[in-house]
Amino acid sequence: MSLKRKTRELVERREQVLLGGGETAVKKQQAMGKMTARERIIALLDDDSFQEYDLFAQHEGRDFDMDKKELPGDGVITGTGKIYGSPVCIFAQDFTVAGGSLGLMHARKITKIMDHALKLKVPLIGINDSGGARVQEGVNSLAGYGEIFYRNTLASGVIPQISVILGPCAGGAVYSPALTDFVFVVDKISKMFITGPEVIKTVLGEDISMEDLGGARIHSTITGNAHFFAQSEAECFEQIKSLISYIPWNNSQRAKRLRPRNTKNIYKIDEIVPVDPKQPYDIRNVIRAVSDSSEFFEIQELFAPNIVIGYGRMNGQTVGFIANQPMYLAGVLDVDSSDKAARFVRFCDAFNIPMITLVDLPGYLPGVDQEYAGVIRHGAKLLYAYSEATVPRITVILRKAYGGGYIAMNSRHLNADIVFAWPSAEIAVMGPEGAANIIFKKEISTAEDPDKMRKLKIKEYKDKFANPYVAAAKGYVDAVIEPSETRKYLLYSLEVLETKDVPRPQRKHGCIPM
Amino acid sequence: MDTKTPDFDIFSYEGTDYKTLLTKKFLAHKKYEPEDPSRIIAQIPGTIVKIMVKEGQSVNPAKCLFIIDAMKMRNKVHASVTGIVRKIHIQEGQIVSKNDLLLELEEPGSGKKSKKKPKPESRKNTATRKKPFGKKKK
Numbered sequence: 001m002s003l004k005r006k007t008r009e010l011v012e013r014r015e016q017v018l019l020g021g022g023e024t025a026v027k028k029q030q031a032m033g034k035m036t037a038r039e040r041i042i043a044l045l046d047d048d049s050f051q052e053y054d055l056f057a058q059h060e061g062r063d064f065d066m067d068k069k070e071l072p073g074d075g076v077i078t079g080t081g082k083i084y085g086s087p088v089c090i091f092a093q094d095f096t097v098a099g100g101s102l103g104l105m106h107a108r109k110i111t112k113i114m115d116h117a118l119k120l121k122v123p124l125i126g127i128n129d130s131g132g133a134r135v136q137e138g139v140n141s142l143a144g145y146g147e148i149f150y151r152n153t154l155a156s157g158v159i160p161q162i163s164v165i166l167g168p169c170a171g172g173a174v175y176s177p178a179l180t181d182f183v184f185v186v187d188k189i190s191k192m193f194i195t196g197p198e199v200i201k202t203v204l205g206e207d208i209s210m211e212d213l214g215g216a217r218i219h220s221t222i223t224g225n226a227h228f229f230a231q232s233e234a235e236c237f238e239q240i241k242s243l244i245s246y247i248p249w250n251n252s253q254r255a256k257r258l259r260p261r262n263t264k265n266i267y268k269i270d271e272i273v274p275v276d277p278k279q280p281y282d283i284r285n286v287i288r289a290v291s292d293s294s295e296f297f298e299i300q301e302l303f304a305p306n307i308v309i310g311y312g313r314m315n316g317q318t319v320g321f322i323a324n325q326p327m328y329l330a331g332v333l334d335v336d337s338s339d340k341a342a343r344f345v346r347f348c349d350a351f352n353i354p355m356i357t358l359v360d361l362p363g364y365l366p367g368v369d370q371e372y373a374g375v376i377r378h379g380a381k382l383l384y385a386y387s388e389a390t391v392p393r394i395t396v397i398l399r400k401a402y403g404g405g406y407i408a409m410n411s412r413h414l415n416a417d418i419v420f421a422w423p424s425a426e427i428a429v430m431g432p433e434g435a436a437n438i439i440f441k442k443e444i445s446t447a448e449d450p451d452k453m454r455k456l457k458i459k460e461y462k463d464k465f466a467n468p469y470v471a472a473a474k475g476y477v478d479a480v481i482e483p484s485e486t487r488k489y490l491l492y493s494l495e496v497l498e499t500k501d502v503p504r505p506q507r508k509h510g511c512i513p514m
Numbered sequence: 515m516d517t518k519t520p521d522f523d524i525f526s527y528e529g530t531d532y533k534t535l536l537t538k539k540f541l542a543h544k545k546y547e548p549e550d551p552s553r554i555i556a557q558i559p560g561t562i563v564k565i566m567v568k569e570g571q572s573v574n575p576a577k578c579l580f581i582i583d584a585m586k587m588r589n590k591v592h593a594s595v596t597g598i599v600r601k602i603h604i605q606e607g608q609i610v611s612k613n614d615l616l617l618e619l620e621e622p623g624s625g626k627k628s629k630k631k632p633k634p635e636s637r638k639n640t641a642t643r644k645k646p647f648g649k650k651k652k
Binding site for chain 2: 204205206222327332362430432433437
């Protein structure tokens with residue numbers, strides 16, 4: 001056979017595999033409002049940047065007549081590509097081939113590309129759309145999942161790992177996304193759960209739809225398993241591209257630096273925050289008032305909205321923002337918001353992203369359900385995450401910073417590098433009302449007019465303690481600054497902290513209270 | 515810049531009233547009710563296989579009250595206190611749902627009726643616990 005003929009044979013073979021599960025299966029996929037695995041890869045990656053691996057992989061099923069079946073690519077497409085010129089490794093499960101089910105070769109293809117990503121030190125993106133384990137391949141499927149989880153764990157903190165849920169992802173399959181750093185979901189398309197509605201029905205007698213059990217909205221608002229919620233796959237891919245632009249390729253690099261830009265004039269920092277700590281405002285506008293181009297890329301927007309996390313840029317360089325949101329629950333810390341912030345802090349620390357913390361909170365959320373849900377254990381994660389972080393850490397206290405909440409929000413006491421306070425900051429054990437009620441309990445209760453006395457005492461406490469100067473006098477606050485100068489101070493501090501180098505004692509790893 | 519103002523609620527914290535929005539999760543949180551050991555509630559749906567006690571009989575934590583078949587297991591249910599069986603709400607062979615009231619005990623020295631007499635609200639609360647996210651009843 002001539003080389004020409006052999007090459008023609010290659011092209012023919014390739015064309016055959018590229019059809020995926022065939023026309024009927026593709027039509028079915030489209031009818032569900034979903035793109036095919038190949039369309040997704042093309043939509044996500046830079047034009048002509050995808051290089052596929054293992055196109056001709058053959059499945060390993062020998063029982064139950066599986067050996068008579070052709071499964072193109074064994075239901076998963078893997079390879080390398082680029083996003084905004086940054087290299088990534090990617091896999092996409094192909095639901096048109098045996099429902100994207102995971103057999104031995106399918107798993108091997110995934111672990112191979114994972115090993116590749118770790119070797120190249122580039123981000124890994126996994127698009128999940130699978131009916132689960134390929135039952136015909138039995139324990140080989142389970143082995144496959146386990147080998148993926150193992151690699152997810154080894155890669156954690158070395159390369160960014162992104163999971164995109166674009167179809168079902170149930171049972172053991174959910175744990176790969178759960179081990180990765182960012183999970184993207186799309187309304188009506190993503191479904192994630194450990195046990196499905198049918199099992200729940202038989203065991204517990206509870207009736208619930210797939211959407212209400214593990215739909216995109218549930219994971220974005222209630223469970224916190226998802227980080228980004230989109231209305232369509234196209235929107236989801238835009239979100240992934242934005243994220244990639246903010247994070248570095250691996251843990252030994254910095255995120256790509258863009259051209260520094262000024263903030264937009266519409267965000268006037270001293271007009272955003274009411275001086276009365278009882279009045280709400282949107283903390284995200286404060287972030288926009290200090291970040292380059294007034295851009296803020298929010299993560300987990302719908303989950304625990306009482307804390308805000310996400311990326312912006314300062315002088316062209318990526319910065320992680322963590323901020324209490326007085327708009328929701330006055331900005332309290334609770335189980336969910338502690339988890340959300342702690343995880344973000346650890347990602348920033350692992351990937352050399354400096355952090356800016358904006359503080360405005362009355363403390364921790366009280367309640368039996370909070371205590372029972374383990375707010376002690378969950379709250380401890382945030383303390384731990386901040387304390388162990390060695391990237392530059394800057395704090396700005398805007399208004400209220402009371403009690404344990406003040407300590408947790410990257411205070412000087414957790415070894416923050418620079419702590420700024422606005423003149424409106426109130427750093428105290430609790431709010432003036434609560435403090436006056438305790439300190440002056442006797443005076444108030446024995447007074448002729450207790451209400452008048454209470455007001456008097458609250459004012460007395462406020463005048464004395466509800467300010468940043470008590471903390472500044474002790475060195476807990478490094479500088480009290482004009483709100484309108486905040487960006488200037490932050491830019492300068494980030495520059496100063498460039499050379500920060502904090503050695504840590506040798507250890508295998510800390511024991512974060514999980 | 516987003517300038518529209520939402521309808522804020524008041525969130526009281528250590529004597530201070532903050533104007534803010536309340537999250538769905540916060541609003542959905544269950545009011546705490548202490549557990550009532552005199553009311554035996556089904557923890558899991560299943561079938562009552564055998565009832566080992568009669569009304570009026572005195573029981574203690576060592577005594578098995580009934581056996582419920584659930585999750586392919588026969589589960590023995592014991593009283594958590596010493597007392598007298600006041601009312602049995604189940605029959606052998608009956609299928610029960612989660613949170614159904616199965617049996618009521620009366621603790622000794624608590625007078626004629628149980629001191630912790632079931633309050634109407636606690637009943638209501640038990641019912642809402644069936645549907646944590648406010649979903650429709652089947």
